């Protein structure tokens with residue numbers, strides 16, 4: 001089977017890979033010797049710098065808002081950054097696609113929590129009120 005120039009396969013598992021991929025998505029074999037570490041480091045530096053800049057900017061305006069922003073954006077950011085670093089150390093850095101998917105999923109989860117958490121908290125408070133009121137009524141103290 002002859003393979004055209006634009007088609008690459010992983011030397012370990014023969015899965016089709018793209019030329020620009022750093023590692024094989026199936027077996028994790030490193031296809032390139034971390035050639036894109038510098039652009040990635042720059043990208044991460046830019047992301048982290050804009051995060052710090054955003055928090056600082058908010059902090060001057062409103063401390064509570066800055067704190068909320070720092071936690072809400074910082075936690076997912078830490079998660080993605082930590083994952084990227086761990087995979088890099090293991091010798092199979094995340095592909096841009098994987099990184100994008102992880103970021104999207106993390107953003108969705110944090111957004112979901114942001115919306116769902118207050119609703120759940122509100123429901124819990126209402127439920128608690130009902131239970132307390134009910135309990136008081138049952139014992140005839142209300």
Ligand SMILES: [Zn+2]
Nearest residue numbers: 010013024027
């Ligand atoms: Zn492979």
